[in-house]
Amino acid sequence: MSERYKRNPNTKCIVCNNPIYRRPIEIKRNNGNAFCSQICYGLHCRKEKPCIVCGNPILAGAHKKTCGRSCANRHRSGIKYKINSSRDNVKNQRALKLRLLNVRRKSCERCNYNKIEILQVHHKNKNRQNNLLENLELLCPNCHAEKHYLENSWLSGRIN
Numbered sequence: 001m002s003e004r005y006k007r008n009p010n011t012k013c014i015v016c017n018n019p020i021y022r023r024p025i026e027i028k029r030n031n032g033n034a035f036c037s038q039i040c041y042g043l044h045c046r047k048e049k050p051c052i053v054c055g056n057p058i059l060a061g062a063h064k065k066t067c068g069r070s071c072a073n074r075h076r077s078g079i080k081y082k083i084n085s086s087r088d089n090v091k092n093q094r095a096l097k098l099r100l101l102n103v104r105r106k107s108c109e110r111c112n113y114n115k116i117e118i119l120q121v122h123h124k125n126k127n128r129q130n131n132l133l134e135n136l137e138l139l140c141p142n143c144h145a146e147k148h149y150l151e152n153s154w155l156s157g158r159i160n
Contacts, residue, residue: 015040038050096131097121098139120144 009019011027013036022034035041048057053071058064066072101123107114122137122144123130139147 013037013040015043093121096136097138100133100136103133104138107138109137109144110139110143113143115140115141122147 004156007021009021010024011034012019014033016034018036020034020036027034033044035044043063047060049060050056051067051071052065053075054067056067058067066075097119101116101119106116107121111155113119118141119138120141122139124135124137127135
């Protein structure tokens with residue numbers, strides 16, 4: 001290539017500070033970000049966060065807390081499992097359903113559908129914290145959906 005086609009550098013790579021030439025419109029379009037290579041661009045885009053145990057950098061996109069198994073084991077060693085664990089909503093709902101099945105009949109309380117595996121617990125006053133037996137019903141999914149959604153449907157009263 002002849003000497004007259006050589007461009008003078010007008011900016012620097014923001015990663016390695018090598019002088020490079022970029023068209024002025026490209027510099028403006030990229031808000032002054034210019035890179036000398038794809039490697040520098042990749043380093044610029046890389047997002048890292050420190051491991052919570054040892055502080056080594058790990059990729060933020062991996063959604064990990066620790067850099068490896070040894071740090072994960074060290075982090076986990078201080079955690080006491082199943083001691084003062086928070087109340088599990090799924091376990092509570094299962095226990096509630098079992099209690100209702102033992103006390104009441106084993107079918108839907110509206111249509112008498114008798115597959116106990118799919119029966120659902122319905123709170124009459126729609127307050128999930130109120131688990132008194134007077135406030136609870138065992139309903140099949142159809143009756144449960146009808147109870148919740150039919151009374152507030154946007155279609156009610158529009159079709160003759």
